[in-house]
Amino acid sequence: MVTVLDYGAGNVRSVVNAIGSLGREVRFVERPEDILQAERLVFPGVGAFGEMMRVLRHRGYVEPLLAYLRSDRPFLGICLGLQALFEGSEEAPGEDGLGFFPGIVRRFRVDLAVPHIGWNGIKARKPSVLFRGVEGNEKVYFVHSYHVEPRDPSVVLTATDYGVEFVSAVEKGRVAAVQFHPEKSGPVGLKILKNFLEGTGAPVLPRVVEPKTQLAKRIIACLDVRANDRGDLVVTKGDQYDVREKGQVRNLGKPVDLARRYYEEGADEITFLNITGFRDFPLKDMPMLEVLRRTSEKVFVPLTIGGGIRDYTDKDGTRYGALQVASEYFRSGADKVSIGSDAVTVVEEVLKTGAPTGRSAIEEISRVYGSQAVVISIDPRRVYVPSPDAVPHRVMETAFPGPGGERYCWYQCTVKGGREGRPVDAVTLARVCEDLGAGEILLNCIDRDGTNLGFDLELIHAVREAVTIPVIASSGAGCPEHFLEVFTRTRAEAALAAGIFHRREVGIGEVKELLRGKVPVRLPLG
Known part of the structure; x- marks a missing residue:
């Protein structure tokens, strides 16, 4: 039996389905006592740090969760479930985390797109049961704007590169947490999840294929x-x-x-x-x-x-x-x-x-x-104009002239399936x-x-x-x-x-x- 701590935000259905695909039954935490009675606890977190911690406190989950972690029982935190283990986050100043690990959660400060979304690699820093059957060149799925900075280097399990090298997983005893989403990482993610559920076998250290990981297109x-x-x-x-x-x-x-x-x-x-x-x-x-x-x-x-x-x-x-x-x-x-x-x-x-x-x-x-979690779908069409100042919109020069030889255009946003144009550019x-x-x-x-x-x-x-x-x-x-x-x-x-x-x-x-x-x-x- 696997217990899932669902605090009411995000897509936990995929986690439950992934666990089910591996032949395990799932029950949800409904009362604080359910945490202490869990055989294996999975905490998938999606959303905002402050909202998560407020819900955990309101439902009385903080103390039993800390008691479970301190007893060194099988635990897997996912994404925000990793960040919750630390003392606090720049996303929610003044809102305390669980403080199980010393350290802080910081926003990415890189010259790359943030959030960090997509498939990237992981570099193992120490052996783990989670790595059985995992190759060093496999990629997993990330979607986050913040990353953890542990003060205790011994807990670092994996690192990943995205403008900077950041900690992408931690482990101490039987408590593990990952910044990526194993339930969204295809076959390799299911391997990692299966290894956690089985919890047996010798720790493995995957070979390092490249000195730096790369975010895939x-x-x-x-x-x-x-x-x-x-x-x-x-x-x-x-x-x-x-x-x-x-x-x-x-x-x-x-x-x-x-x-x-x-x-x-x-x-x-x-x-x-x-x-x-x-x-x-x-x-x-x-x-x-x-x-x-x-x-x-x-x-x-x-x-x-x-x-x-x-x-x-x-x-x-x-x-x-x-x-x-x-x-x-x-x-x-x-x-x-x-x-x-x-x-x-x-x-x-x-x-x-x-x-x-x-x-x-x-x-x-x-x-x-x-x-x-929010994607904006923009549906624009080209509108050709004779000069850069012809309309009060973002006009650009184009290599593909219009029907009248116009060398400039702007991209008009549309609504209702492209049937209606609006006076705003893309x-x-x-x-x-x-x-x-x-x-x-x-x-x-x-x-x-x-x-x-x-x-x-x-x-x-x-x-x-x-x-x-x-x-x-x-x-x-x-x-x-x-x-x-x-x-x-x-x-x-x-x-x-x-x-x-x-x-x-x-x-x-x-x-x-x-x-x-x-x-x-x-x-x-x-």
Whole structure:
């Protein structure tokens, strides 16, 4: 029996599913006594440090948790569950941590995108049972803006490089904690989790392959999901956002089946975009929640869900907040939520008033679940203009003149599936959303969608250079070379594709094989 300490924030379903896939039963902590009675305790933490510690104290979990740790019983902390073991965090000044290990949690101060999101390596600093069957060149999945600085070097289990070398796992006796997510790290993560659950065998020290680890460029498979004319949820794909062909919704497969296929092919993440979400309230859209639940049972890489993450008042006058909607997605298996059209509305209001309200979906979700849980999906189109000062927006010179020979353009943000343009440009939208607390940008391009002409490098470069959070390039990929092009000519951290994967025109493995040795990627092992 494995006991999971679920304090109510983030996606614990994936942890439970990963443990279940290894043949173990799970029970949840419901009372403080459950902690002391646990045989093996797993503490998956996702979100904000201060909110986590306040919940632990409110529920009376702090003292029994410390008693459990001091008794040197099997414990595995994950992500925020690692940070909680230390004395405090720069994320929440004045809020004490558990203080089991001496040290502090600090924000990354690097000239790289923060949060640190994606697949990176680990360098073992001492032998551990957790490493049985783990090779020194395998990568695991990280998503965090803060890292621990222990004052006792003897507890350091692994280190990882991201601008600086940081501690990515600690271990003392039978108490271990990792900054990465084993439940989202594919087969290698399941090995580490299995080793913890078994807790037997001699400690192992994996060989060091490279003196420094590297963050991999991510290849993301995107599944646009909507109901077809018979009411079944299907994966579809549009050409410049038109998903109908001969009057019928294009049906490219079942969401759960395709997600599993992409996981097995080596996709680094899976993104679901519920493209009817702006019309259908997600809490009533039970089939989409069920898609997440079923996918998370077999797919052990990060899942993002977008569509309808907004405030809503139903016909009876009952109000549901965007935070409540996001919470349902997280509890159903999502790791991140993507906000699209509603982000444009939020930014327009900020630009109009000059100040955020503190109550927008972006702010509320990032405050509770952390910035890494909030992705902003931007859907811009090119608008050509004759001169740099023709419009009050971010105008750039382009190598691809307009129909009238125009040498300048700006990228107009759209809403409602690209059907309505708004007076805000993509660069401004990305900057404001970062200030509001977003942790990642998914950058689409209506002009390139479905064309197979390659990513819009000018757009991607402009947005990536304007923000300090990761950018996912999207729209236009038609061959493996387009992925190499976007990674070598822009600083995008990830690239996403849909139609070419769905139609098997290009395989994920084919893309990664081309990238091998040219940019860092996570390669399937064995």
